[in-house]
Structure formats: C-alpha cells, structure tokens
Amino acid sequence: MSDTAARIADFIEPLRVAPGSKVRLGRDFDPRYRAGLKKREGVELLRTGVALLAEYQERLAAQDTYGVLLCLQALDAGGKDGTIRHVMSGVNPQGVKVSSFKVPSTEELDHDYLWRYARRLPSRGEIAIFNRSHYEEVLVVRVHPENLVRQKLPERARGKDVWERRYREINDWERYLTDNGFKVVKVFLNLSKEEQRVRFLKRIDLPEKNWKFSAADVRERRHWDAYQRAFSEMLSATSTPWAPWYVVPADRKWFARICTAAILAHTLMDIDPRYPEVSEEARNDLLAARQELEEEAPSGAAADPYAARTAEAKDEHGAGHGRPARKKHGRG
Numbered sequence: 001m002s003d004t005a006a007r008i009a010d011f012i013e014p015l016r017v018a019p020g021s022k023v024r025l026g027r028d029f030d031p032r033y034r035a036g037l038k039k040r041e042g043v044e045l046l047r048t049g050v051a052l053l054a055e056y057q058e059r060l061a062a063q064d065t066y067g068v069l070l071c072l073q074a075l076d077a078g079g080k081d082g083t084i085r086h087v088m089s090g091v092n093p094q095g096v097k098v099s100s101f102k103v104p105s106t107e108e109l110d111h112d113y114l115w116r117y118a119r120r121l122p123s124r125g126e127i128a129i130f131n132r133s134h135y136e137e138v139l140v141v142r143v144h145p146e147n148l149v150r151q152k153l154p155e156r157a158r159g160k161d162v163w164e165r166r167y168r169e170i171n172d173w174e175r176y177l178t179d180n181g182f183k184v185v186k187v188f189l190n191l192s193k194e195e196q197r198v199r200f201l202k203r204i205d206l207p208e209k210n211w212k213f214s215a216a217d218v219r220e221r222r223h224w225d226a227y228q229r230a231f232s233e234m235l236s237a238t239s240t241p242w243a244p245w246y247v248v249p250a251d252r253k254w255f256a257r258i259c260t261a262a263i264l265a266h267t268l269m270d271i272d273p274r275y276p277e278v279s280e281e282a283r284n285d286l287l288a289a290r291q292e293l294e295e296e297a298p299s300g301a302a303a304d305p306y307a308a309r310t311a312e313a314k315d316e317h318g319a320g321h322g323r324p325a326r327k328k329h330g331r332g
C-alpha cells in the first residue's frame, strides 16, 4: 500500500461500521467529530482528494472492468447535494451517473422494491452515486408503514419479519454486485438534531434558500427518534465486509466532504484500476498506422509534428546542462 493509501485508510477507519457490530447512533458516533482538523487544512485536503479521484476515475474508465456504487443517505438538510457537488467536482462527468430517489412512481410501485435501483446501477468503468438509495426501503418505509401498503406486496411478504428479510435481501444483492465487479460503498451523513434545526432556519431566513425548504421537512423532523432507531438498526444489519457503511460526521459540511472523498478514494485505490496494456498485435497496428500517417505529411511539415515538438521541448528544458534554455517570453 502506498503512503497516501495508508493515510486515507487510517483517516476513515473510525467512521467505518464494523460488520456485525451493534450500532446506537447517539452513543457511538459524534456528528461534530473533525479528527482534530481545522477548516483551512480541510479545504486543502479536499483539493488533494478531488485530484486523486479524478486520476483514479480515469483509470477506472480505461480499465472498463469494475464499477463503483456510492450510496448516500442522510436526514433532510444533511448535506447530500453539496457533498456530491464538491466531491465530484474534479471528475469527468462522462464517467459519473448521479440518481436521486424520491417517492416512488406508480410504475415503480408495480415492481419489486429493488427494481428502480437496479436500473440505475453503474456500468463497468463508471461511478454511480445514489442520492438516497435502496436503503429508503428500510428507513422511510419503516418509519411510515403506509409506504409499505402502497407497495402492493403479497401477504406473506409484509409480515413482521419484513425488515429482517429486507436486510438480508439487500446484503445478498450487494454481495452479488460485488462478486461481479461492482464495488458498493455506503455513506451516512450523520447530522445532529440541533444542526438540522439551524439549517432549516437558514433556509427559511434566506430568500434564495427558500426553495430548498418544504413544510414536509419539519413534519419529518418530528419523527427524529424513530429515524435514529431505524438508521441504527439498518447500520448494524447491513454493514458487511463486502459493502461497509461509513458514518460521516455531518455537522461541519467541509469535514463531511473530505470524509466522503476519502471513502470514495479508498474504494478506488482498493480496486487499483490500471490502464490496459497494449498487446503485441495492437502495438504493431499502432506502428503501421503511424507509418501511414507520416507518409501523408505535406511537404515542409515534419513527418510526426507531435514527436518533433516533444523532442524540442525536452531539448529546451531537460538534457542540456549548462546550456541556457531558449526563452520565448523571458525578460533576460
């Protein structure tokens, strides 16, 4: 493992939910934890993280073997949108697919509950982000059981054991994905009740934030304790060796963003995607193509202008010890 990889692994370790452990959110995870970092240091770290993600995403796409699914869960005002915006700010948009899951449509309710999520999975070489995810099926659906009624399940599938069964089904599904080259990683942005209150008030006080606020958010807040319980149980039951949960402290947005970037970077470094190696045959094709293109050079042009330019640049900056480089815009 490289130094960077080891440092990232150490940094995120306290956030990982150990498979099989029993989580109680309020007791086990502090929404204000910041690993002793100051905001200024954090901003610098995020910049490094974003650059790292860009590099790894390019390699992931080039290798075209693995895909990555990042699931983001949070209570309202937890900062999912801003986290996605900042963490993914450096990567090529063509390699990323973001899906937001809202109240299911009639068509979606006419299928099994994982159907709509399966349709938005990453392809090989791609990073998919779920803004809310299949975990809503054991969170909002559990806190508001009328959602379960709308799912039109046969009687046997909506008995008392429904949550235990869903945990198992979700774990199996994620294992199946992992076994087939799709890494699943899950982030819960853990916000305190007081910080949620402050963020809601900000959305009410600032006219340009009003659109982000809905009266339903305050209604959901009344179910805070039920959500904390549902999250705690879900984290305990579905953090697995193949698809771990990370509980990210979310009261400080800048810190939540570094953590999420680090978790995604860790996942990609674990895959360690490589640019594909060119086979002997493909190499010969390249050489033949080069020869053909060189023969097409108009009179006066270099056979391979790119190679000529690179050689010239090397000459200017590199090899010639003691020989002053030729400056185009030099002052001297």
Ligand code: ATP
Pocket (backbone or CB within 6 Å): 076, 077, 081, 100, 101, 102, 103, 104, 131, 132, 136, 137, 140, 141, 147, 212
């Ligand atoms: P924003 O930050 O814009 O508020 P959001 O993710 O909260 O983003 P909303 O449109 O406000 O988006 O809310 C989506 C709603 O859909 C949430 O209240 C969520 O609980 C609900 N929802 C998501 N999945 C399901 C589901 N499977 N069944 C029922 N409700 C769901």
Ligand code: MG
Pocket (backbone or CB within 6 Å): 076, 217
């Ligand atoms: Mg909302």
